[in-house]
Amino acid sequence: MNELEGLSPDVAARLTKARERVIDSIGKNMDLYGITQSVGRMYGYMYFHNGPVTLDSLSASMGMSKTSMSNGVRTLLDLKMIDKVWSKGSRKDQYEVVPDWYANFSDFFSIRWRKAVEANMSAMSRSLREIRELMAEAGAEDERLQSLLKSDEAKINEAMKYYRWLLRLIEALETGKIFELVPKEEE
Amino acid sequence: MNELEGLSPDVAARLTKARERVIDSIGKNMDLYGITQSVGRMYGYMYFHNGPVTLDSLSASMGMSKTSMSNGVRTLLDLKMIDKVWSKGSRKDQYEVVPDWYANFSDFFSIRWRKAVEANMSAMSRSLREIRELMAEAGAEDERLQSLLKSDEAKINEAMKYYRWLLRLIEALETGKIFELVPKEEE
DNA sequence: TCGTTTATAAATTATTTTCTGTACGTTCTT
């Protein structure tokens, strides 16, 4: 809060309160990104801080241990929501937010969804193959088994179709094609 | 597993294994929907089960308490991933999956995202108003304060722009307009 | 090279979430 130094106490308090409200809300809703509330608040704090922050300054303003800050910073780095920046003269690592929320959004969901889709498609492909083997081995005379297999096959095919759609959606996010359908605002 | 009754043990085992692989994968990846792995497995089981299931049958096949099944069923109902169906002759409640995964997807993310966006926009609007009050009160002579307020204002405006974009994306999901950009496969 | 400062790893503690067993209210059957 160094930058509020020297303001009238009333003004400083009111600005802090205004910021705090937003930081709090961001913190609460960051669970969309699978992030803990305290890491979310940390991000909110960094968002409003002008210029990069250090682990120590984070620790001080969050009232939490430096180790926790170290962990939190790592998760935000992994999500590409913040960057480590180099700053002359300081031995401490410095961090600041990546302000492109559109990219944050796309990156996060692309990665998560893709991971899930790929895992499920892989399992389903494997099982589909086995089910078809069973169909071939069984022969047409075993009607009950054949219809059972047929129904499983159909379910998997249906799911695969959906996953292929989701992959296309992910691609639209990754390539930015999504902005053709849902454009950003004009400047 | 009643429906596998009467099959050769070898065939039954192989089919079970094929299903189990998929159920397992679904269960593991259901955390995208904020769902516990065991509830995810429950869903997977229901997905492959032909016809509706009861709490008792779920309990038996999952090897978990009936209370857990009751809770799990409720969360899946809330997410509209399963429906309670009526079935003549049985006093037990019966459930089956809603097979429209596109709708599941849209519903879930629309609701989640909308909730977060609305909360954050509301907090930001309030704070933006207060910041503008401060700007007006301060007068132009206090340059340092004005530039501080200006920078906060800009950050909030930037965020709001992003949220309006996200709202439009949510709308595209809700109305199905998303399928214009990313169409489902032809039949 | 040695002492300092910074960042992270490992172990511990605290908190939250998930699961189970019991108990209770409701609905159906007789």
Added chain:
DNA sequence: AAGAACGTACAGAAAATAATTTATAAACGA
């Protein structure tokens, strides 16, 4: 009306997750 079957609320046990403290490693300056 009594008894049985069913679903769920509740409280506590078990498991998983988050945060802290302590200890170690890496980077830097003298």
